[in-house]
Amino acid sequence: MSTLRRMSPRRSYDQYCSAARALDTVGDRWTLLIVRELLAGPRRYTDLHADLPGVSTDVLASRLKDMERDGLTTRRRLPPPGVAYVYELSRRGRGLLPVLEALGVWGAGELGERRPTDAVRAHWFALPLLRALREAGAGEGLVEVRLEEGEFHLHAGTDERRGPVYGDGPAPAEPDARLVLDAGTCAALSRGELDLGEAVRDGRVEVTGDGTVAKTLQAG
Incomplete structure (x- = not known):
């Protein structure tokens, strides 16, 4: 399985608490900083990596897949002549602004x-x-x-x-x-x-x- 398709197992605090449930989704390192970058609109993987100094390619790819799975982001291919994919926040992801x-x-x-x-x-x-x-x-x-x-x-x-x-x-x-x-x-x-x-x-x-x-x- 390629790095871009790899998804880390969902982890949970197993606590019946809304704060704990939220942290199940956004508590991993880099997740909220990816949201910060995507508040600017659709971004390519290479753009995200350039503006998140310190994140490894494996970790960024994993976080993006987790965020897509959890309904925070979507991924779409740019129309021709573009060949790249872009990531963007869903309405739920944009709800993290406050x-x-x-x-x-x-x-x-x-x-x-x-x-x-x-x-x-x-x-x-x-x-x-x-x-x-x-x-x-x-x-x-x-x-x-x-x-x-x-x-x-x-x-x-x-x-x-x-x-x-x-x-x-x-x-x-x-x-x-x-x-x-x-x-x-x-x-x-x-x-x-x-x-x-x-x-x-x-x-x-x-x-x-x-x-x-x-x-x-x-x-x-």
């Missing part, structure tokens, strides 16, 4: 200073920035974000259960706002040491654009 957001809030105090061994991807700041935009009352719209580490875009204020929450790279259309900031400011926003309105007023976040989101942030 879980990841809550974990991010709970773990924000653990960020501290970035260690020399820490990998970073610009889009890993997407979920904290979405929360910061909500807390700032920025409303709904497409937001492009630029850091030294790269660019990504957010679908702020939309129904996160229906589609991608964020995407890697520039916005696919004219955004309602463009934000330019650094990873240190993103980390401070994540830790709750700084709110987005304050960061804009202090010049730590540069906001441009003509949409409602930009105007709201500029007026705050």
Whole structure:
């Protein structure tokens, strides 16, 4: 049996408790981080592996099969001329967004200073920035974000259960706002040491654009 088709046996805590049942499904190492990546929409296996530094090919393949079996993801082949398969979250998988957001809030105090061994991807700041935009009352719209580490875009204020929450790279259309900031400011926003309105007023976040989101942030 090939690596991609290998599925690990289902393990269970055998406890009649909803938290234990949830951990039966998402408690394995890497599973929730795969969900984090797939909140950006369909991803190829190679893309997932590139943005999950430290995961082995065997473990990633196994987790993806487990997640498909458990109804968190689906796998489909791209239409011609594409030949690759992509993985995407099911509606049940997208329902883990508030879980990841809550974990991010709970773990924000653990960020501290970035260690020399820490990998970073610009889009890993997407979920904290979405929360910061909500807390700032920025409303709904497409937001492009630029850091030294790269660019990504957010679908702020939309129904996160229906589609991608964020995407890697520039916005696919004219955004309602463009934000330019650094990873240190993103980390401070994540830790709750700084709110987005304050960061804009202090010049730590540069906001441009003509949409409602930009105007709201500029007026705050």
